Amino acid sequence: MTTGTPATGPSAPPAAPAGDVRASRPADPPVSVTPLLLRLPAALALGLLVLPVVALVVRADWGSLPADVTSPEALSALGLSLVTSTASTVACLVLGVPLAVVLARSRGWTADVLRALVTLPLVLPPTVGGIALLFLLGRRGLLGQTLDAWFGVTIPFTTLAVVIAQTFVAMPFLVLGVEGALRTVGTRYETVAATLGAGRWTVLRRVTLPLVAPGLVSGTVLCFARALGEFGATALFAGSTAGVTRTMPLAIYAAFNGAGVSQGTAVALSLLLVAAAVAVLLAARAWRPGRAA
Amino acid sequence: MSGGEPAGAAGQGTGTPGAVTADVRVRRGVLALDATLRVEPGTVVAVLGPNGAGKSTLLDVLAGLLVPDDGTVRTGERVLTDVRAGGRATVVRPERRSVGLLGQDPLVFPHLTARENVAFAVRARGGTNARAARTEADDWLARVDLGGLADRRPAALSGGQRQRVALARALAARPAALLLDEPFAQLDVRTAAALRDVVRQQVRATGTAAVLVTHDALDALTLADEVLVLVDGTVVERGRPVDVLSDPAHPFTAALGGTNLLLGTVADDARGPVLVTADGLRVPCPPALAAGTPARLTFAPSAVEVRSGGEQAPGSSGGPAGTARWFARVVDLEPGTTGVRVRTTGDVLVDVRPADLAALDLRLGAPLALAVPHTQQRLRPRR
Numbered sequence: 001m002t003t004g005t006p007a008t009g010p011s012a013p014p015a016a017p018a019g020d021v022r023a024s025r026p027a028d029p030p031v032s033v034t035p036l037l038l039r040l041p042a043a044l045a046l047g048l049l050v051l052p053v054v055a056l057v058v059r060a061d062w063g064s065l066p067a068d069v070t071s072p073e074a075l076s077a078l079g080l081s082l083v084t085s086t087a088s089t090v091a092c093l094v095l096g097v098p099l100a101v102v103l104a105r106s107r108g109w110t111a112d113v114l115r116a117l118v119t120l121p122l123v124l125p126p127t128v129g130g131i132a133l134l135f136l137l138g139r140r141g142l143l144g145q146t147l148d149a150w151f152g153v154t155i156p157f158t159t160l161a162v163v164i165a166q167t168f169v170a171m172p173f174l175v176l177g178v179e180g181a182l183r184t185v186g187t188r189y190e191t192v193a194a195t196l197g198a199g200r201w202t203v204l205r206r207v208t209l210p211l212v213a214p215g216l217v218s219g220t221v222l223c224f225a226r227a228l229g230e231f232g233a234t235a236l237f238a239g240s241t242a243g244v245t246r247t248m249p250l251a252i253y254a255a256f257n258g259a260g261v262s263q264g265t266a267v268a269l270s271l272l273l274v275a276a277a278v279a280v281l282l283a284a285r286a287w288r289p290g291r292a293a
Numbered sequence: 294m295s296g297g298e299p300a301g302a303a304g305q306g307t308g309t310p311g312a313v314t315a316d317v318r319v320r321r322g323v324l325a326l327d328a329t330l331r332v333e334p335g336t337v338v339a340v341l342g343p344n345g346a347g348k349s350t351l352l353d354v355l356a357g358l359l360v361p362d363d364g365t366v367r368t369g370e371r372v373l374t375d376v377r378a379g380g381r382a383t384v385v386r387p388e389r390r391s392v393g394l395l396g397q398d399p400l401v402f403p404h405l406t407a408r409e410n411v412a413f414a415v416r417a418r419g420g421t422n423a424r425a426a427r428t429e430a431d432d433w434l435a436r437v438d439l440g441g442l443a444d445r446r447p448a449a450l451s452g453g454q455r456q457r458v459a460l461a462r463a464l465a466a467r468p469a470a471l472l473l474d475e476p477f478a479q480l481d482v483r484t485a486a487a488l489r490d491v492v493r494q495q496v497r498a499t500g501t502a503a504v505l506v507t508h509d510a511l512d513a514l515t516l517a518d519e520v521l522v523l524v525d526g527t528v529v530e531r532g533r534p535v536d537v538l539s540d541p542a543h544p545f546t547a548a549l550g551g552t553n554l555l556l557g558t559v560a561d562d563a564r565g566p567v568l569v570t571a572d573g574l575r576v577p578c579p580p581a582l583a584a585g586t587p588a589r590l591t592f593a594p595s596a597v598e599v600r601s602g603g604e605q606a607p608g609s610s611g612g613p614a615g616t617a618r619w620f621a622r623v624v625d626l627e628p629g630t631t632g633v634r635v636r637t638t639g640d641v642l643v644d645v646r647p648a649d650l651a652a653l654d655l656r657l658g659a660p661l662a663l664a665v666p667h668t669q670q671r672l673r674p675r676r
Contacts, residue, residue: 192396192400195387198388
């Protein structure tokens with residue numbers, strides 16, 4: 001369908017030369033030059049990634065699975081996880097995209113310092129993040145004591161604390177993903193849009209963001225997945241109160257330690273989380289920006 | 294919030310055609326740009342010059358992407374840039390200047406169809422709804438002969454077609470001035486020729502003042518009403534393209550037009566007047582100017598008769614009146630329009646026809662005897 005340049009409609013321009021289409025890309029060479037020996041460690045890596053999940057599926061007690069998955073505890077944890085992960089992903093988008101734009105358009109040492117700061121939650125153990133959040137927003141924390149004294153607001157061990165903890169650990173995934181995409185696209189399209197008379201907000205909305213849409217989507221997916229799996233910071237900053245802060249990972253941990261429910265429940269909940277993560281990845285693959293309709 | 298002009302200024306603001314005038318100075322590292330420019334509506338001024346001469350810097354200043362150290366840019370009566378030492382600087386932002394840009398890379402938005410790309414510019418101009426913008430976009434696409442391809446995305450268009458979309462988009466914004474930064478450089482010869490025609494027609498039809506940066510003499514000859522040669526940040530020549538290229542005063546222009554230009558001083562030799570260049574080459578010239586006059590001598594590489602050998606050292610002269618004869622050596626060879634172009638001592642270019650190649654020794658450094666009839670030489674005082 002794409003090869004019919006001369007036959008496109010009755011008004012195909014006679015002056016447009018049909019022969020200068022340069023869209024074709026060189027195909028992969030027919031003979032691979034990749035060392036065959038690489039396949040051994042590659043297979044081991046794949047096994048390490050996939051086999052644990054296989055074990056989980058194989059060892060699951062499929063008989064009690066429906067009951068375990070639909071237990072009130074499981075549904076409550078799943079619901080809380082989905083709500084908080086969605087909320088933190090929205091927070092990451094609202095705050096992280098502007099940060100990514102600022103980061104991508106900054107130069108020199110400012111850019112280096114900013115990027116190091118953004119990367120920090122990525123390299124920090126999440127438990128350390130949880131303690132840090134307590135020291136900032138806890139009742140006697142840097143900001144927390146003011147919030148408590150002036151407004152009577154206490155954040156730790158609430159659902160809001162879960163969202164904040166998830167946002168803290170997930171934000172870098174979005175910011176770095178979008179920033180990378182922005183740097184790749186560069187500023188040339190934006191300059192052209194400006195010379196056409198488009199204002200800054202129009203350029204951002206109609207040129208910059210659509211151009212980085214693939215990075216935005218993959219960043220959002222990673223961000224949501226990270227929030228969904230968040231455990232350490234949540235455990236320390238928000239605790240594990242059923243129905244309030246006990247998200248799926250915390251419910252799995254609690255179940256595994258035999259607190260109230262069986263290990264079978266832990267396995268069942270884990271499978272549920274795996275299913276949710278796979279669903280998110282599939283949904284992201286199905287939706288490709290620019291390929292709609 | 295559409296980014297338009299305040300209501301009071303709208304009448305004489307964006308889109309009003311008028312001559313583009315610029316008088317700017319920019320110091321950037323080793324470059325010291327100092328140039329004046331005037332482009333009438335509906336005409337094209339070509340800016341020629343070697344790499345690093347300041348051509349792109351000049352365009353950036355016109356587009357408002359670079360603030361000059363000193364100078365002004367206007368479209369008609371409207372001041373776009375006004376920077377003076379000690380004074381308060383005025384620099385209208387790029388999106389308010391009504392100065393369009395068409396570069397080597399079309400930069401057609403890849404996520405929009407051809408129609409949406411052009412409609413983007415119509416909408417950015419303000420005062421149009423989406424539907425009217427699409428209709429107008431189709432008109433612009435028809436004007437650049439892309440009527441049937443409006444629904445295609447850039448990935449499904451050829452390089453030349455993408456550049457046409459970019460031209461339609463730039464014109465749809467109704468710019469007072471259009472900056473063309475080597476827009477034909479990445480196109481094949483036939484596509485470039487067709488696009489040159491479209492650019493010329495549309496610039497005339499829309500009354501846009503266009504500045505074309507190029508290093509291709511063909512662009513200047515076919516498209517420009519005036520050329521301006523920029524070397525090391527300074528305008529060394531300006532005038533009608535044919536005049537400037539056929540009668541160059543600067544070595545860069547001579548090289549671009551494929552003409553020999555020797556700069557020197559007239560001196561009297563035993564057998565008649567000669568032009569003595571800065572590197573000591575002595576070339577006999579017509580007896581038109583008095584000895585001691587700074588002069589420039591031009592002649593075509595094809596007007597030079599060449600033989601191998603010669604007893605005299607390179608650079609010496611002689612021969613009967615009416616013909617300039619001198620000796621030189623082969624410096625390098627390049628493909629010519631017909632045969633081989635030989636660069637000889639003093640950067641004098643000589644065209645050798647294929648039929649004459651066999652009789653010549655063209656190794657580097659080989660001696661040559663050159664001859665040009667005075668009737669083929671032009672000797673003028675230096676400007």
